[in-house]
Amino acid sequence: MDDKLSININIADRLYPLRIERKEEENIRKAAKIINDKVVQYKQRYPSKDIQDCLAMSTLQFVIQKSDSEKQIEYSPVLEELERMNDFLAEFIEKEKIQ
Numbered sequence: 001m002d003d004k005l006s007i008n009i010n011i012a013d014r015l016y017p018l019r020i021e022r023k024e025e026e027n028i029r030k031a032a033k034i035i036n037d038k039v040v041q042y043k044q045r046y047p048s049k050d051i052q053d054c055l056a057m058s059t060l061q062f063v064i065q066k067s068d069s070e071k072q073i074e075y076s077p078v079l080e081e082l083e084r085m086n087d088f089l090a091e092f093i094e095k096e097k098i099q
Contacts, residue, residue: 013051
């Protein structure tokens with residue numbers, strides 16, 4: 001059985017035909033909605049700008065957010081290790097006070 005699905009996604013008043021895995025449909029539709037919502041926000045904030053400008057600004061914002069998220073992920077293991085070391089040292093100091 002072919003688990004592919006043909007859908008049309010509307011982004012900024014343009015239809016994009018896609019052939020996707022059925023399990024991806026919900027995420028793709030959500031992503032298109034998020035993009036369209038952001039484009040509408042920019043269009044309302046800057047009515048003199050054309051849709052291409054709004055798409056570009058939306059894209060820039062999403063990439064900045066993604067980049068920031070990736071930085072958080074990179075620091076996460078380091079922070080966890082520092083917290084573990086801090087806990088170890090605090091426990092060690094507490095034991096030394098008792099002796």
